[in-house]
Each structure stands twice: as C-alpha cells, then as structure tokens.
Amino acid sequence: MHVIGERINGMFLDVKKGIQNKDKSIIQKIAIDQVKAGATSLDVCVGPASDKPLETMVWLVEGIQEVTDITLCIDSPRFEVMKAGLEACKNPKLINSSKGEEEKLDKYMPLAAEHNASIIGLCINEKGIPKDVNSRVETAALIAMKAMEHGVDTDKLYIDPILMPANVAQQQATIVLEAMSQFKMLSDPPPHIVVGLSNLGQGAKERELLTRTWIVMGVLNGLDAAIMDAADEEMKKAFITAELLMNKAIYSDSYIKAYNASHDHPLK
Amino acid sequence: MHVIGERINGMFLDVKKGIQNKDKSIIQKIAIDQVKAGATSLDVCVGPASDKPLETMVWLVEGIQEVTDITLCIDSPRFEVMKAGLEACKNPKLINSSKGEEEKLDKYMPLAAEHNASIIGLCINEKGIPKDVNSRVETAALIAMKAMEHGVDTDKLYIDPILMPANVAQQQATIVLEAMSQFKMLSDPPPHIVVGLSNLGQGAKERELLTRTWIVMGVLNGLDAAIMDAADEEMKKAFITAELLMNKAIYSDSYIKAYNASHDHPLK
Numbered sequence: 001m002h003v004i005g006e007r008i009n010g011m012f013l014d015v016k017k018g019i020q021n022k023d024k025s026i027i028q029k030i031a032i033d034q035v036k037a038g039a040t041s042l043d044v045c046v047g048p049a050s051d052k053p054l055e056t057m058v059w060l061v062e063g064i065q066e067v068t069d070i071t072l073c074i075d076s077p078r079f080e081v082m083k084a085g086l087e088a089c090k091n092p093k094l095i096n097s098s099k100g101e102e103e104k105l106d107k108y109m110p111l112a113a114e115h116n117a118s119i120i121g122l123c124i125n126e127k128g129i130p131k132d133v134n135s136r137v138e139t140a141a142l143i144a145m146k147a148m149e150h151g152v153d154t155d156k157l158y159i160d161p162i163l164m165p166a167n168v169a170q171q172q173a174t175i176v177l178e179a180m181s182q183f184k185m186l187s188d189p190p191p192h193i194v195v196g197l198s199n200l201g202q203g204a205k206e207r208e209l210l211t212r213t214w215i216v217m218g219v220l221n222g223l224d225a226a227i228m229d230a231a232d233e234e235m236k237k238a239f240i241t242a243e244l245l246m247n248k249a250i251y252s253d254s255y256i257k258a259y260n261a262s263h264d265h266p267l268k
Numbered sequence: 269m270h271v272i273g274e275r276i277n278g279m280f281l282d283v284k285k286g287i288q289n290k291d292k293s294i295i296q297k298i299a300i301d302q303v304k305a306g307a308t309s310l311d312v313c314v315g316p317a318s319d320k321p322l323e324t325m326v327w328l329v330e331g332i333q334e335v336t337d338i339t340l341c342i343d344s345p346r347f348e349v350m351k352a353g354l355e356a357c358k359n360p361k362l363i364n365s366s367k368g369e370e371e372k373l374d375k376y377m378p379l380a381a382e383h384n385a386s387i388i389g390l391c392i393n394e395k396g397i398p399k400d401v402n403s404r405v406e407t408a409a410l411i412a413m414k415a416m417e418h419g420v421d422t423d424k425l426y427i428d429p430i431l432m433p434a435n436v437a438q439q440q441a442t443i444v445l446e447a448m449s450q451f452k453m454l455s456d457p458p459p460h461i462v463v464g465l466s467n468l469g470q471g472a473k474e475r476e477l478l479t480r481t482w483i484v485m486g487v488l489n490g491l492d493a494a495i496m497d498a499a500d501e502e503m504k505k506a507f508i509t510a511e512l513l514m515n516k517a518i519y520s521d522s523y524i525k526a527y528n529a530s531h532d533h534p535l536k
Contacts, residue, residue: 170518174514206509209505213510216481217488217510241478244434244438245434245481247441251434251472254473
C-alpha cells in the first residue's frame with residue numbers, strides 16, 4: 001500500500017500553529033513521525049492556516065525536504081499554489097489533485113508531465129460526484145485518456161473514486177468498490193487507485209471500524225494507495241493482512257513486522 | 269450472517285467433561301450463552317469425547333432442545349450418528365456435512381429431504397480438497413445438482429468452499445474467494461455459502477486478525493454463514509460492519525446494537 005501521510009495539513013491545530021508561528025521544527029517533527037510510521041508520501045496542504053497559501057506552500061515544502069527525500073504530495077485546489085509547490089520540490093512529486101473535468105485535466109496533466117510528477121485524478125465531473133458505477137468509470141476513463149494524451153505514464157496516475165460518508169450515502173461504499181474493479185482495465189499499465197480514507201467514517205460513531213472494514217474490501221478490489229494517518233496502527237494491520245491474504249507478501253508469523261521493515265524509508 | 273455456534277463440540281474440554289460426566293447442565297449453559305451471543309444455529313459434535321457417538325449425539329440433542337428451539341447443526345462424519353441426531357431433533361435441522369462426492373451426496377441429500385433439513389456440502393471430492401477455482405466450482409456444481417435431483421430446495425443448501433490455513437496454503441484464501449463469487453450462479457435461489465472460520469488462522473500468530481480480515485472479504489464475495497464462536501465480539505463487529513457497507517442493513521450510529529437486537533433468539 002502506498003501510504004500518503006495526511007498529517008501535514010493546516011486544518012490540524014499543530015500544523016496551523018507551526019505555520020502561524022513560522023516554526024518549521026513542528027512541521028519537520030510531524031514529517032519525521034509519519035515517515036517513521038511507514039508513510040511512503042507526505043501530503044502537504046496549507047488549508048485554512050494561512051492567507052498567503054503560495055508562500056506557505058513553498059515554506060512547507062522547503063522545510064520538509066530538509067528532513068526527508070520522500071515523495072511530497074502537493075495538495076491545493078489553486079493552480080498557482082500547486083505550481084509553486086512543485087517548483088520548490090526537489091523530492092519526487094505527486095499532484096493532489098485534478099478534478100475529472102476536461103478543462104482541468106488539460107491544465108493539470110501538462111503540469112504533471114512538465115514536472116515528471118505523479119497525479120491524482122478525482123472522479124468528480126462538471127455535475128459533481130457521480131452517483132453510479134458507470135459515470136464513475138466514465139470519469140475515470142476521461143482521466144486516463146487525458147493522462148495518455150498529455151504524456152503522463154499511467155503508472156504515475158492515481159484515480160480517486162471519491163469515498164463518501166457512510167452515514168449519509170451508505171450505498172456509495174459498494175458503488176465505489178464496483179467502479180474500482182473496472183479502473184484496472186482502463187490502461188496498460190493500469191492506473192493506481194487511491195482514496196481519502198477519512199471521508200468514509202466522517203460523523204459516524206464507529207468511524208474507525210467502518211474505515212478499517214472498508215479498506216479490506218478496497219484492497220480486494222484493487223486499492224493500492226490511501227491518504228491516511230500513517231501512524232494509525234490498526235488501519236495498517238488491516239491492509240497489511242488484506243494484502244497478505246491476497247498473496248502480495250509471503251506469509252510468515254511475523255508478517256506485520258516484515259511489512260514494516262520493508263517500508264522503512266531513510267530519513268536525512 | 270447465519271452464525272453457527274461452534275462451541276458444542278467434544279474437542280472443547282468443558283464439553284468433553286459434560287459428556288463424560290453426563291452433566292447436561294454444562295452443555296445447556298454453553299448453548300444458552302451461544303444463543304444469547306447471537307448464534308442462529310448450534311453445531312452439535314461429539315468429537316473425541318465419547319466412544320458411544322450415537323447415544324451421545326442423541327443425549328446432546330435432547331439436552332440442548334430443552335433450553336432452545338434454535339436450529340441444530342448435526343455434525344458427524346458417521347452416517348448412522350447423523351441419522352440418529354436428526355431423528356432425535358425436534359428443532360429445525362442442518363446436516364453438517366456431506367462431501368462433494370457423488371456416492372456421499374446420493375446418501376445425504378435424500379436424508380436431508382426426508383428430514384426437511386438444510387445441509388452443508390463440502391467442496392471435497394474423491395481427490396481431496398480441490399486446489400484451484402475451477403475444480404472448487406465443479407464440485408460445488410455437483411453438490412447443487414444433487415440437491416435438486418433429490419428434492420432439496422437450494423435455499424436449504426449451504427456450500428462450504430473449505431478454507432485452509434493461511435500459514436501453509438496462503439494462496440487458497442483468494443482462490444476460495446474467487447470460487448465463492450461463482451457459487452451464487454449455480455442455482456436459483458442460489459445456495460448459501462458457509463465456512464469453518466477457525467481453519468484459516470490455524471497455527472498462525474495473528475490468528476484473529478487474519479480471520480477477521482478474511483471474513484470481510486468473504487462477505488463481499490457472498491459469504492452468508494459461518495461456523496464460529498458466537499461470542500467472538502470482534503469477529504461479529506467485522507461482519508456486521510461489512511454487511512452494513514454492502515447495504516444489507518440500514519445505517520444508524522448504533523448499527524451494531526441494532527444488529528444484535530434483531531438477532532435476539534428467544535430461549536425456552
């Protein structure tokens with residue numbers, strides 16, 4: 001599983017404090033902890049913490065790459081902030097994200113190609129989040145087509161089918177799974193499949209149980225990346241075990257330890 | 269999920285003691301506890317606890333149905349013990365089990381029809397446990413065909429694809445899942461799918477985690493019955509949540525409590 005650590009986001013109070021006090025040690029500590037916990041990328045999102053998102057994004061990227069050379073997942077809804085983040089970034093890069101609209105894809109795919117970056121394409125089209133399997137697959141197909149058209153290798157493409165909160169859109173959990181099982185046929189090599197895990201359990205009492213259960217179903221249907229707290233040990237156990245049962249690792253009694261050892265990314 | 273409580277089995281020490289001391293209160297207490305914990309059937313197996321399996325089976329069945337009218341799952345490899353168990357049983361009946369061999373099916377399916385009993389057919393043929401998807405499906409198809417031939421409604425048929433220990437037969441976990449997804453096409457109404465959950469984690473250090481993870485995948489692929497300890501709360505949470513995510517129950521914040529309330533079987 002490609003674990004994109006979600007913690008460096010201005011919506012978290014510690015990150016907000018780090019940004020507002022220009023204290024990069026706070027940010028660097030979180031980055032180090034996420035990498036130690038097994039993150040293979042770090043999401044970097046200014047969020048609501050600053051009214052100068054462009055400068056803050058550059059400051060975050062520069063601060064984080066002082067401590068790790070792990071992939072940075074530049075996360076902004078604003079094109080110029082995305083561009084500035086990518087330009088500041090010397091590490092491998094992942095764009096988070098482009099909507100699955102033709103106009104957006106025609107801007108973001110060339111940006112990905114220019115920076116040799118991976119990119120997350122969201123299954124959101126002009127009408128919003130598709131509600132059925134077919135329109136999700138259609139949107140994903142447009143994303144894959146646009147990647148190829150603009151010279152982005154499909155093994156650098158991550159498609160996000162958009163998980164929705166189970167407490168308000170219960171049937172979407174399986175619609176997403178069905179759509180995912182078709183994504184792998186969209187290109188060769190197939191695109192990766194990523195979700196923002198925290199959406200599913202939003203507002204639910206059994207939040208962790210719901211999410212931990214869904215990720216197992218996700219792995220069975222091709223999920224290979226997740227935006228999550230890399231330090232969530234129970235969630236990690238769930239997907240490590242699901243991947244083991246799908247023969248993606250060789251069984252040993254200490255398969256969890258073996259997984260963690262093989263995902264030990266060096267810090268600077 | 270049809271939960272077949274596995275606890276009344278002479279291989280457990282308390283049951284063995286109950287059998288050997290002819291103390292039916294021990295057996296009845298376990299039966300009551302399993303029903304209270306949400307079992308929808310109780311497996312009844314003499315196992316290695318007695319050298320008079322026929323008499324002991326009858327004694328177990330009679331003792332248990334003094335305290336509950338829940339389905340009893342008569343579990344014996346010996347035909348005459350099975351027959352005696354069924355004859356003693358006034359509750360709804362489930363035969364556990366017939367192998368998927370023509371000769372066995374031609375004996376057990378008529379027995380099921382005669383007693384209006386449900387029956388578990390094992391995906392085990394003359395050569396043993398099939399190792400690939402196709403031979404598992406072929407064996408299941410023979411079981412379904414023999415059920416129909418002998419007048420057993422396919423909604424009374426439970427097919428067990430045979431889970432194997434992940435630590436020695438790792439790739440069987442997904443082969444079983446793939447086979448299961450085809451079982452539902454074998455008849456109309458489709459057969460139920462049952463597994464003995466404890467096999468998967470046998471001898472493994474992370475036994476519970478492996479089993480809890482597999483059952484979620486199982487539910488996604490049509491599993492609707494499991495032989496398990498009905499009092500295993502973590503296992504129950506896993507399949508209740510998996511079924512919720514598949515829209516088999518309506519979401520509420522207290523969906524686990526709601527499931528338990530709706531599976532409250534009255535005791536005598």
